[in-house]
Amino acid sequence: MLKNGSINYDLFIQKAMRQAIRDLLRYASEKGIPENHYFYIEFLTHFPGVSLPENVREEYPQDMMICLQYEFWDLKAEDDAFSVTLIFDDEEYNIVVPYASILKFSDPSVDFGIEFSTDDIALDAEHLQALMDELDEENKIKVEDSDKPLDNVVSFSAFKKDHD
Template sequence: MAVSGFNYGRLMQRAMRGLMAEVLGVVARRGLPGGHHFFITFSTTHPGVDVPEWLKAQYPEELSIVLQHEFSDLAVASDRFSVTLSFADRLATLVVPFDAVTTFADPSENFGLRFDESESQEGGDGDGGPERPGPRPTPGGPGADRPTSGEAEVVRLDTFRKR
């Protein structure tokens, strides 16, 4: 019996989504420390996403939220989080599976993750199948400036992969 290789992309996806879940869990228990805040973008069409119909009508494909000053009822489960936010003075409770998240950023730490949607749609135990890139760190998250001299740059490992 042949042993298949590891799907490192899928394993990285799972690990980085776990990191995101852990951070949100800490915030749910203790609140946001210091100047931390999060930009989270997710697919509104992903199975398990629960947003009010009026909000989904405005954002039929993707929604970006900010967890900073005005949010409440943040709760984190093993596979999803829920939070109540205000949209134009109208409260909405969102339920978001971690697999639906496409970006997660904490600009106060110059930290961000971008997830490959095709990886989040797949199941499995992380081995077998072709390797795919995992989450891609995005320094500064949305709107970040290009690195200047002395700052790190993100290098895609696909460049070095044998074909």
């Protein structure tokens, strides 16, 4: 989360806003969207992890907006993405949208909205890859170190009394 040796505040804010979207969608998936509310979500259709029917992706090669108001089912908000069933061309399809692909999220009923620039999304994609690489490296170190004896662990087996 550092950029050129300094704290990248923008990245922290972007992450917090995406977590807020995730939490709102989790709330909606568990309790439903309150009667007067509805969500518009615009996202990049070509972003890694986006799952759409091919005909929809062809119709919207860059981005698309969906509305969660009346005709949606099976909304699930996972840690990194949400999925929902919508109707496209009179057929139901389940789509998957990573939070990092979202350009805009709004609830016009209360004049609430969050907007991300494509630069922010590129930062998220880069940060995600860097974080994954960092975690892989940490796990590699833990595995390599697991074969070393631990000098700071006391074995209690020497102090056990035999109960034979």
